[in-house]
Amino acid sequence: MMTCFNLSGHVYSLDKDHTYLDPKAVAPNLTFIQGDVFEIEKSLTPEILEKFPHPWLIMEDAHFNLLNVLNYFHRFMLTGDYFIVEDTNHKIPSKMGMGLYGTDWEELGTEKMTTVREFLEQHPGQYGVDAKYTDMFGYNGGSNMNSYLKRL
DSSP states (O other), X not given: OTTTTTOOOOEEEEESOOTTOOTXXXXXXXXXXXXXXGGHHHHSOHHHHTTSOSOOEEEEOOOSSHHHHHHHXXXXXXXTOEEEEOOOSXXXXXXXXXXXXXXXXXXXXXXXXXXXXXXXXXXXXXXXXXXXXXXXXXXXXXXXXXXXXXXX
16 A cells, blocks of 8 residues: 555564465565564564654554553654554444445444543543544544544
């Protein structure tokens, strides 16, 4: 995607299991790190994170240990950096292509949104929901409600 828009940068992907990683997934600006979000500080140590240039865009889609992951990265985030927390909407379409007007939605639960709220309450005035992206397709019109978080 970055190449399509002629953007420079580097993508780091953290995953516990690389068994299904396609060997063709190779690019000079792409690094896969094997690690566990329950021990994120072992894979993405402070020494490593301090070397990464800003601004950062951190996308979370693990569904585990969310509050600790957000708080760990918070220590290194600078003004203008972003968190995107996936799947904070408590319902999702049950079929691809169903759109906003389908009636057969699956319940995901509110745990991730509750955790995002808790994180924001722990860091008052330090993050803002960026409505430009959160509401790009209508008010909370996606799977990540109020979870494009910009470091202020």
